[in-house]
Amino acid sequence: MNFKDSNYMIIENAFSTAFSDVIETMTGLMVKDLDINEENEISNDTDISGAMLLKGRCSGFSTISMKKRSASVLVAYMTGIPHYKLNDEEIFDGVAELINLLSGRAKTILKGSEFHFELSPPFTIVGENHYILYKGKSDVFRKIYYIGNILVELNIYFAS
């Protein structure tokens, strides 16, 4: 932890709450969060990431990353369309929508606080075992979530 522990906790709580709210509402699946350790870290084993830029008191970058198969399952639960019937465009759009919703929810939670921010449009990054590098002086909040047996990694990079 850095960026004054209390500030970090405020942002962590906002994005953690947002993540759970969005996933549970849109998919009906329960979310369990874990601290990242060597056994569950998936940063180097993801095929798809949704991302948005955060602009404000805490400028930064929010991402959710997962395997493409995991993304197809989440989008299937969101839409009611079986995962094997989803095409790439639908999966990619679904991931973008998830980061859009959770970042928007976090924004609402932090509204009125000193950490209020605005959002860029969402975008999706696709590539086997891709890695996202956010340059610039920033702290990072990282969390792994279990959604059923799906692993999703949430990263919030913010410049303090």
Added chain:
Amino acid sequence: MKLLSVDDSLIVRKIIKGASDILEFELLEAEDGNEGLEVLEKNYEDISLILLDWNMPGMDGYSFLKIIKADDKFKDIPVMMVTTESEQENIVKAIKAGAKHYMIKPFSMEELIKRVLECLGRGGEDEF
């Protein structure tokens, strides 16, 4: 009965399509306000409800809402905003511009169906 979904998210339109299928309504779709106007022009006599996103490329939802509420052909079609915009001032702005209902994303399928039926004056869950 036809609904019109104006939203730049393919997945949100798919979710709304799922609700429409359950309700046995036909869903027309548009990716932004400009396309929404084109669809509306061709189908306005048959559209019972517009589900409208706010933040879209090209013409956004608020601009679309203002245009249709100023047009005698379209002004009586009820509009439900379906958006991540949750700030009170935006909700008031949309209602003053003529939106009949306002639903904030994220939402469950059940809530969506309930709100669509409410907009159509057909009650809630008891209807299906």
